[in-house]
Amino acid sequence: MNGQKRADIQKGASVNIVQKQDQRTGQLTRGVVKDILTNSKTHPHGIKVRLESGIVGRVKEIIGQKD
Template sequence: MDGTKRSRIKPGVKVNVVQKQDQRSNRLTEGTVKDILTNSQTHPHGIKVRLTSGIVGRVKEVFETDEK
């Protein structure tokens, strides 16, 4: 799933983010969401999050979970 909708992203979810310095190369960093930093429900470039590692970036991909 893409990361443009806030409702898809919750703390503890595994995601791929692009950091500010990697936007031109579109290099992705994988991690687990700690905090959601974007207040709006959608963002065309991805919801901004802080990962448990401390990295801040915009979500490009949300990994599917088995939880229903």
């Protein structure tokens, strides 16, 4: 699942994000969603989130939802 719909992303979900400085290379960072920062329902480049580690980026792939 890609990360373009806000409704698909929940706090506690495991995701792969791309950080601002990694947009050119497309390097992904894996983590758990702490906060959802994008207010709109969708975003073409991915919903912006903050991971529990404090890293901010746009969701490129949803790995698993919180149970």
